[in-house]
Amino acid sequence: MKHLFLIALLFVCTTLHGIAQELPQVLVFSKTKGFRHDSIEKGAEAIQKLGREHGFSVYHTEDAGVFTDDQLQKYKAIVFLSTTGDILNPEQQAAFERFIQAGNGFVGIHAASDTEYDWPWYGKMVGGYFASHPEVQTADIHVHDHSHLATQHLPEIWKHKDEWYDFKDLNPAVNLLMTIDEKSYKGGKMGDYHPVSWHHTYDGGRAFYTALGHTKETYDDADFLQHIAGGITYALGKPANK
Structure with a gap:
């Protein structure tokens, strides 16, 4: 009887391991060389929870040494979570470029646009660079495309409290x-x-980018979390809409 139990346990563990191996893997990167947001740790935890809910596995690091061809090949998408400043050296930048060129995805959250100002390829991918911001306050967001996974759950006008970036380039x-x-x-x-x-x-x-995500409280907001989940799902290669 004990022998049968051990066989069954081994089967379950092997099956679970196989399922975990089949899940698309997402790298969450939050290295900072400038301002550091105190929401990063909570944001990383929230994305890990989203992974469990939406079928992807998450590895969070601030070690830029992961940006090699060998190490990045296991991932399908990379999330820059409020990164700031010059965080990758030229070899790491080249590995990241090859990662995207291989058909993979990128998600930039909030200060991802306050990152790598001297790397034009990155600036075009993230879609713009941070220029300035006023104090945190509530404002009206107008949703222009409800077909995308990141916005299909949102109202036409979404009142949200955050730090509102102005952009350049x-x-x-x-x-x-x-x-x-x-x-x-x-x-x-x-x-x-x-x-x-x-x-x-x-x-x-x-590539998907959202300027939202400055405060810790944002990562308790169900609408914002669904917004992020939709962006990650899109970056993983799912169609932009259902």
Whole structure:
């Protein structure tokens, strides 16, 4: 009887291991060389929970040494979670470029746009660079595309509290998902056209970016978490809409 139990246990463990191996793997990277957001740790935990709920496995690190061809080949998407500054050396940058060119995906959250200002390839992929921001406050987000997995659950106007980035060097080739209404808050500097989330195919892969995600409280917001889950699912290669 004990022998049969051990065989059954081995079968279950082997099966679970096989299922885990089949899940697409996502690398969450949160290295900072500039301002460090105190929401990073909570954000990483939230993405790990999203992985369990949506069928992908998550590895979180701040070690740039993972950016080699050999190590990146296990992943299908990379999330830059409020990274800041110059975080990859030229060899690591080249490995990341080859990762995207191989058909994989990228997700940038909040300060991912405050990263690698001297790497033009990255700037075009993320879709724009951070320029400035006012204080954290509630504002009206206008959803322009409800067909995408990251926005299909949201209302036409989504009231949300966050830190609202102004951008420079926006890539005109991205597909707009959401803009923010500067009349609904104080301190915006972009005028009538102020995008805060977008996606596009880029250099053989897929990229999604959202400016949201500054505060710890954001990672308790079900709508924001679904927004992130949709972006990751898109980056993993699922169709942008159902």
